[in-house]
Amino acid sequence: MNRLIIIGASGHGRVIADIAELNGYTDILFLDDNTAVQECGGFRRIGTSMNAPEGDVFVAIGNAAARKRLSEHYMDRHQPTLIHPSAVIAKDVHLGPGTAVMAGAVINPGSTVGRGCIINTCSSVDHDCTISDYVHIAVGAHLCGTVAIGENTWVGAGAVISNNICICKDCLIGAGAVVVKDILVSGKYLGIPATLKRE
Ligand SMILES: CC(C)(COP(=O)(O)OP(=O)(O)OC[C@H]1O[C@@H](n2cnc3c(N)ncnc32)[C@H](O)[C@@H]1OP(=O)(O)O)[C@@H](O)C(=O)NCCC(=O)NCCS
Known part of the structure; x- marks a missing residue:
């Protein structure tokens, strides 16, 4: 599977999605705790930050403490x-x-x-x-x-x-x-x- 789950549907997340496409990811999905957000950069938001489906995971959050917390939550997943x-x-x-x-x-x-x-x-x-x-x-x-x-x-x-x-x-x-x-x-x-x- 060539899927990347990006956590953080923000401007920074859009930049990450752009780079991810250039790195060959074809199936890009977002997670964000703001349930009002439907999409980011044309990619669907499919759920909240702690519940990533199968795929590689990338934490795209500017706040360092939040980035660390989520990165550690997904320590058993491939984070490219x-x-x-x-x-x-x-x-x-x-x-x-x-x-x-x-x-x-x-x-x-x-x-x-x-x-x-x-x-x-x-x-x-x-x-x-x-x-x-x-x-x-x-x-x-x-x-x-x-x-x-x-x-x-x-x-x-x-x-x-x-x-x-x-x-x-x-x-x-x-x-x-x-x-x-x-x-x-x-x-x-x-x-x-x-x-x-x-x-
Ligand atoms: C430092 C920063 C976080 C603001 O901190 P803050 O404590 O909330 O500061 P405030 O906005 O309340 O301003 C307080 C005082 O510091 C001054 N100040 C704020 N940022 C400053 C900076 N970068 N350099 C010099 N003085 C600054 C303000 O002019 C203000 O001065 P005054 O009291 O004489 O009016 C912010 O200005 C900053 O530099 N952020 C970085 C933004 C950035 O790099 N973004 C990158 C995105 S990729």
Whole structure:
């Protein structure tokens, strides 16, 4: 069977469906807990998130905690790695299951990307980076060489992470931020240079 069940009938889900078709899936179905949604990108919503029928499963939810919870719920199912044909990925790069690499993204040699990650449109991950599980590198964000990003962290659109930087787990790096020092405390970091935003 060449079926992919996509969880999350959203704009992100539509992008995932597009990449899935380009990767050869011919039978694409959506699950979403919003029962008012009938379809996504022309593909039917057939049920709710915890009840996937037979087929490969892909969790297409932006929220890292929800992505992790559902990915773990379907740990016994095949969760493919989806790569847009226009992405440029060095041959030694390791990508985990349930990870998506969108159009125009670049991942350079020596980098590893965990499970359930999003390497979004036109973002770049330079050499020797380590990206932990459930990280989202948003559209147009750039990681210089030898950057490490902890689990669940979201690097916002257009952010820049300077070389040799470590960012711990559970951070939100705001859109357009520039990170020039290690971030060792989880939280929201904004601006140039990026600083912790206190609630
Ligand atoms: C950081 C973010 C989550 C907003 O956080 P928030 O705490 O809800 O912030 P608010 O919108 O309440 O704004 C609070 C203040 O921070 C400022 N601010 C918000 N986002 C900012 C950013 N990215 N950089 C600098 N300042 C920012 C606001 O202007 C506001 O300033 P003020 O208090 O002087 O008016 C959001 O702006 C952001 O950057 N999201 C990332 C979006 C993204 O990357 N999407 C990717 C999709 S692929």
